[in-house]
Amino acid sequence: MKNYSIYIKINEEKNLIHTSGITFKEFFKGIDINNRGFLILAGYPYNCEFNMNLFLEYVTKSQAEAFADEDVYSFGDFCWVDFEEEEQLNCVTKDELAELLYMSHMKEPLYNFKIKSLNNKYSYLCHDDGWWNNVYIDNTEEYKRVIKYKLMKEFKGRRKIICEPNNDLIEIVYKMCKEGLVIDFEKKEFDSVNLFCVGDIATMDDLEIKIDRYRNKLGGLSITYNSRKKLWEYY
DSSP: OOOOEEEEEEETTTTEEEEESOOHHHHHHHHTOTTSEEEEEEOOOSSOEEETTTTEEEEOGGGHHHHHTSOGGGGSEEEEEEESOGGGGGGOOHHHHHHHHHHHHHSSOSSOSOOTTTTOSEEEEEESTTTSEEEEESSGGGHHHHHHHHHHHHHHTTOSOOOOOOHHHHHHHHHHHTTOEEEEEEEEETTEEEEEEOOOOSSHHHHHHHHHHHHTSSOSEEEEEETTTTEEEEO
16 A cells, blocks of 8 residues: 555535545546546647647547556646547537636636536546646546545555445545545555545645644544455444
8 A cells, every 4th residue: 555645625516626646547447437538628648639629639538548547647737628529529619618728727617617518527627646636526426436446446455356345434435525534544554544634725735734733633534444354444
């Protein structure tokens, strides 16, 4: 298991998820979106095509898996929205293009993260992927799949097989994410990690200060994977 902590803050009213420590590849694998195309607003993917109507690159459904394996952190700014069919790209209006470019520059929507012509479900907006990501999502409860994927990935280690966390545990973690959750892998003990809510975070320095402060407090939730029983336990 890697030694670090991740932060997740879910704002259901804004359909917004702030994260630190979760990468695009983990989001892609967790939420399983290889059946969508990706309109690239910022970044320079190798596996892509070019749309002359928007003067923007895009990733087709068939290119999606290879795209997820690229080193998107090296792009610096990395932003995209998804779409259903390539033909939709030629229906994007000038006003919608302006909204897309604003989203890419400011890392937040001008009006709404959903673009009518594209019927997108997600807007992924970040600089230095995995460091500080803004993800807008049509149904924030879909993010439970990313949480489950991330926990399984970090707990699996060298094991060949690990069972999935049960829905009750994922529901508890998801609710904690609404309060601004840190999952503290850095202070793990064997197959156990601590979780604690730290609220809203303005900067990475603020996050580090709060992590150090909460590590020394009692309370919170601990998650353990019992490899002998093949059970997830929490207390």
